[in-house]
Amino acid sequence: xxxxxxxxxxxxxxxxxxxxxxxxxxxxxxxxxxxxxxxxxxxxxxxxxxxxxxxxxxxxxxxxxxxxxxxxxxxxxxxxxxxxxxxxxxxxxxxxxxxxxxxxxxxxxxxxxxxxxxxxxxxxxxxxxxxxxxxxxxxxxxxxxxxxxxxxxxxxxxxxxxxxxxxxxxxxxxxxxxxxxxxxxxxxxxxxxxxxxxxxxxxxxxxxxxxxxxxxxxxxxxxxxxxxxxxxxxxxxxxxxxxxxxxxxxxxxxxx
Amino acid sequence: xxxxxxxxxxxxxxxxxxxxxxxxxxxxxxxxxxxxxxxxxxxxxxxxxxxxxxxxxxxxxxxxxxxxxxxxxxxxxxxxxxxxxxxxxxxxxxxxxxxxxxxxxxxxxxxxxxxxxxxxxxxxxxxxxxxxxxxxxxxxxxxxxxxxxxxxxxxxxxxxxxxxxxxxxxxxxxxxxxxxxxxxxxxxxxxxxxxxxxxxxxxxxxxxxxxxxxxxxxxxxxxxxxxxxxxxxxxxxxxxxxxxxxxxxxxxxxxxxxxxxxxxxxxxxxxxxxxxxxxxxxxxxxxxxxxxxxxxxxxxxxxxxxxxxxxxxxxxxxxxxxxxxxxx
Ligand SMILES: Nc1ncnc2c1ncn2[C@@H]1O[C@H](COP(=O)(O)OP(=O)(O)OP(=O)(O)O)[C@@H](O)[C@H]1O
Ligand SMILES: [Mg+2]
Numbered sequence: 001x002x003x004x005x006x007x008x009x010x011x012x013x014x015x016x017x018x019x020x021x022x023x024x025x026x027x028x029x030x031x032x033x034x035x036x037x038x039x040x041x042x043x044x045x046x047x048x049x050x051x052x053x054x055x056x057x058x059x060x061x062x063x064x065x066x067x068x069x070x071x072x073x074x075x076x077x078x079x080x081x082x083x084x085x086x087x088x089x090x091x092x093x094x095x096x097x098x099x100x101x102x103x104x105x106x107x108x109x110x111x112x113x114x115x116x117x118x119x120x121x122x123x124x125x126x127x128x129x130x131x132x133x134x135x136x137x138x139x140x141x142x143x144x145x146x147x148x149x150x151x152x153x154x155x156x157x158x159x160x161x162x163x164x165x166x167x168x169x170x171x172x173x174x175x176x177x178x179x180x181x182x183x184x185x186x187x188x189x190x191x192x193x194x195x196x197x198x199x200x201x202x203x204x205x206x207x208x209x210x211x212x213x214x215x216x217x218x219x220x221x222x223x224x225x226x227x228x229x230x231x232x233x234x235x236x237x238x239x240x241x242x243x244x245x246x247x248x249x250x251x252x253x254x255x256x
Numbered sequence: 257x258x259x260x261x262x263x264x265x266x267x268x269x270x271x272x273x274x275x276x277x278x279x280x281x282x283x284x285x286x287x288x289x290x291x292x293x294x295x296x297x298x299x300x301x302x303x304x305x306x307x308x309x310x311x312x313x314x315x316x317x318x319x320x321x322x323x324x325x326x327x328x329x330x331x332x333x334x335x336x337x338x339x340x341x342x343x344x345x346x347x348x349x350x351x352x353x354x355x356x357x358x359x360x361x362x363x364x365x366x367x368x369x370x371x372x373x374x375x376x377x378x379x380x381x382x383x384x385x386x387x388x389x390x391x392x393x394x395x396x397x398x399x400x401x402x403x404x405x406x407x408x409x410x411x412x413x414x415x416x417x418x419x420x421x422x423x424x425x426x427x428x429x430x431x432x433x434x435x436x437x438x439x440x441x442x443x444x445x446x447x448x449x450x451x452x453x454x455x456x457x458x459x460x461x462x463x464x465x466x467x468x469x470x471x472x473x474x475x476x477x478x479x480x481x482x483x484x485x486x487x488x489x490x491x492x493x494x495x496x497x498x499x500x501x502x503x504x505x506x507x508x509x510x511x512x513x514x515x516x517x518x519x520x521x522x523x524x525x526x527x528x529x530x531x532x533x534x535x536x537x538x539x540x541x542x543x544x545x546x547x548x549x550x551x552x553x554x555x556x557x558x559x560x561x562x563x564x565x566x567x568x569x570x571x572x573x574x575x576x577x578x579x580x581x582x583x584x
Contacts, residue, residue, distance in 0.1 A: 053454050074460075075453035084454045091451040093444050104440045108456025112437045155456045 004067040006031050006191050007052075007083070007159055012061035014047050014215075021047040023215040025061075029159060034185060034192045036206035036223075038199075040236065044215040045195045046088055049161045052193075053085045054078045066158060080108055082158030086148040086165055088195075092136040098147050099123065099132040105154035115154075122150045125187075126180060142173040146180065153184070159191040160184075166201055174201055181205060203227070211235065271420055280411040289416045291526035293480060296423040297499070298506035298518035299430055300473035305504060306513030307434060308466040309446040311364065314371030316499035317355070317378050318348040318471040322478025323493045324382065327395050330406075337407040341479040348475035349468045356467045360460060372500065379494035394489025397482065407483045415484050422480060423519070426473045431515045433466070442466060474503075509554050511563025520562045525551075 005028040014022040021044045029035050037045050050056035052063060054075040062071045070078050078084070093101050099119050106115035106122075123129050126146055131139065139147065145165040152160055162181070166174045178201055184190050196202040202209065203223040211219040211226060213235040219226060226232055271292075278285040301315050325347050326340025335343075351374075359370040382389045389395070402410045409415060433439050441462045444452035449459055482488050493499065502525075503518075510521025529547050536542040558564050 055450055055454065074458070075450070076456050076458045079454055079456040084456075087451060091448045093447040093451065095443060095447055096440075100440065104444045104452075104457070105455035107437045107440060112440075115437070151455060155454075 004064060005029060006033075006066055007193070008064040009052065010062045010064075012048065012051055012063070013059045014044075014051055014056055015059045020215045022051065025212065025215070025217045027210055027217060027220065029191050029193055032185060032189065032191060033208065034181070034194065034206050036202040036209040037193060037195045037212060038197075038202060038209060038226075039212035043212045045212055046163055047215075048212065049085050049163050049193075049195065052078075052161060053083055076108070079155045079157075082156070083161070084152045084155045084157050085161035086145075086152050086163055088163040088167070090144045090148050092144060092147060092151070094137055096136065097133050098128065098136055098139070098150075101136060101147060102150045102154045105151045108155050119150075119154060122153050126150050141168045142177065145169065145177055149180065149184075153188070157190065159193060162192060162194040162196075164195050164197065166196055166198055174198065178205055268420075268424060272417065275413045275416050280413055282412075285412045285416060287527055287530050289412060289419050289484065290530075291522045292416070292419045292423050293477060293484065294503065294506055294526050295519045295522035296419065296426050296480075297474060297477040298503040298510070298522055299423065299426045299515075300470050300477060301503040302470075302507045302512065302518050303430055303433065303473070304463075304467045304470040305507055306517070307430075307439060307442045307446070308463050309513075310360070310463065310467070311368045311504065312371040312470075313368045313496070313500050313504060314355070314373070314375035315470075315474050315503050316494045316496065317351060317371070317375035318474035319478035319481065319499050320375075320378055320382065320490070320493035321348045321351055322475030323482040323488050324389060324395070324478075325475070326479040327397060327482045327488075328388070330397070331395065336405050337479060337483055338405070341476050344475040344479050345472035348471040352468045352471035353464070356464055360463050360467070372496065375494055375496065375500055379490050382490035382494055389490070392489060392491070394487060394492070395482075397486045399486070415480075419480060419484075422476065427515055427519070429469065429473070433469070434513075434515070438462065438465060505551065507561075509551065509561055511561030514561070514563040516566075517561050517563045524554075524562070 007029040009028065010026050012022050012025045013020065025044075025048060027035075037048065039045055047056060051058050051061075054070070054073055054077070058071065062069060064070065065078070065081055065083050068081065070081055070083070073081070093104065096104065099116070102119035102122055103112070103115045106118040110118060120129070120132070123132050126149070128143070128146055128150060131143060136144070136147065149160070149162070149165065166177050169177065181192060181194070182205070185192060194202070194205065196205075206223060209219075209221065209223055209226045210217055211229075211232050218235060219229045219232050221229065274288070275285055278288070297315070297319065301312065304310050304312055322341065322344035325344035326337045329335040329340040329343060330337050355371065355374050359367055362370055383392050385391070397408075400406050400408055402408045433442070441452065441457045444455065444457055445459045445462060453459055478493060481493065506521035506525055507518045508521070509525060510519065511517030528550065532543045532547045532550075536546055
């Protein structure tokens with residue numbers, strides 16, 4: 001008998017009134033792995049994340065987390081089983097401080113006092129202690145992204161889904177967030193699934209990439225394999241220019 | 257003792273002594289008692305309206321259930337209204353569960369309309385189920401020898417004190433919920449339900465706890481209303497403007513989601529309404545018009561309620577550039 005992978009998604013489909021936002025997507029994520037999800041705008045990346053964490057009902061398909069079926073469970077049940085996500089445009093609780101945001105997520109397994117202690121530990125691990133009592137509306141983009149991650153970590157995930165945490169960040173801020181992600185993988189026994197548009201970040205960060213286009217998984221492989229995959233180049237750059245030219249563009253993206 | 261608890265204790269003591277400034281059987285003490293009873297009802301509403309941000313326009317349903325349950329048990333079986341109050345609260349919890357299972361997912365005005373319809377249905381039932389409820393004639397409590405067990409007192413003072421204790425209990429529970437982990441979960445849901453769910457908050461269960469607690473207290477207020485007035489009919493307890501909208505209005509005018517809001521709102525609105533009715537009784541409808549205008553003014557001047565004037569934490573502008581030095 002083979003040991004199950006941490007996350008196994010089979011044949012996930014989501015239909016919005018005739019539009020196949022996800023169409024038979026299957027993949028798996030191993031323990032301690034960082035897997036990137038890339039694809040053009042509207043490809044279905046956020047829909048994929050939402051269906052994994054239970055925010056989006058599946059039209060068909062099944063999801064197993066650590067060998068246990070989680071298909072059809074509510075988001076809070078899936079969060080308690082160890083899978084949660086951050087939001088594309090950040091969705092912090094605006095009337096709470098940073099510390100309260102993180103503490104609220106820790107309440108899923110602890111009483112209030114312990115939850116505050118746990119929040120403080122996470123904040124200090126991510127070097128966020130100085131802004132613990134700040135109003136979340138006063139934070140910068142990179143700070144918001146880190147607080148989103150801190151809140152997600154407070155649910156004690158086995159796998160964390162990061163939806164474009166690095167959008168709107170400049171290269172220096174991106175390096176800082178990437179450093180944090182690597183640090184988490186090393187210290188928290190965590191797997192990460194990450195959606196990102198910045199090729200440089202995703203190529204540098206991920207063990208493996210999934211490419212989604214029009215709701216379908218069109219390619220899967222190491223960053224190097226993906227960068228040279230003709231289907232991916234096609235999907236990203238469309239038809240019109242010569243093959244050599246396209247490959248060149250993707251590679252340039254990758255090096256940026 | 258902290259400054260805050262000292263202040264609260266002083267207010268409660270002052271409120272407890274307040275009746276001695278009024279005639280024991282006079283009109284003023286009745287108005288004051290009514291104001292505090294509506295403060296208690298609005299505080300109950302505030303648990304679901306303010307903390308869970310589910311704006312109910314059907315709280316008369318629970319109010320009426322409380323009034324009918326205790327009064328019918330007393331009239332038909334001789335059960336003390338105090339036990340009837342508990343029974344009413346219990347039935348209100350069941351009614352809230354039945355109401356909320358299908359409606360809790362609804363947002364904003366959809367939830368408001370669903371709750372409104374629920375209370376209207378109960379009003380129609382109370383009007384037409386004559387054999388049990390007495391129909392549109394209503395129910396009257398017989399005057400007996402004043403005694404605690406019969407929940408009847410010779411002096412209005414006693415009603416006032418009972419109402420004051422009720423208000424304190426509900427306000428304490430409101431405050432306790434708002435600082436407990438349940439309160440954090442409710443705030444999280446109110447601010448972003450999806451984010452709350454993926455953070456492990458069972459939004460359905462949490463909102464249900466708020467709704468049932470709110471319903472139970474509202475029913476208790478209904479029982480007290482019945483005992484205090486000795487008479488009610490479907491139109492007085494299941495009334496849309498008179499109960500459902502009024503309790504929401506009191507909480508909103510005073511400051512939704514704050515513990516002092518419903519109290520300030522009721523102390524302002526109920527006597528004002530009373531005064532408007534007395535002062536403008538010459539022309540039919542004039543009192544309501546004046547009262548309505550004052551309400552509109554109050555909402556225009558401070559949409560977030562009276563409590564917004566006293567809140568120390570000023571709302572900061574969004575996206576301000578505090579901490580912008582990171583990586584710039
Ligand atoms: N709630 C919804 N109802 C209807 N259609 C939707 C809904 N959510 C997403 N879609 C559609 O599903 C498709 C996939 O959207 P999704 O947000 O998953 O894309 P994405 O890959 O995350 O894009 P982006 O890179 O812009 O974030 C799009 O065509 C979108 O318009
Ligand atoms: Mg997206």
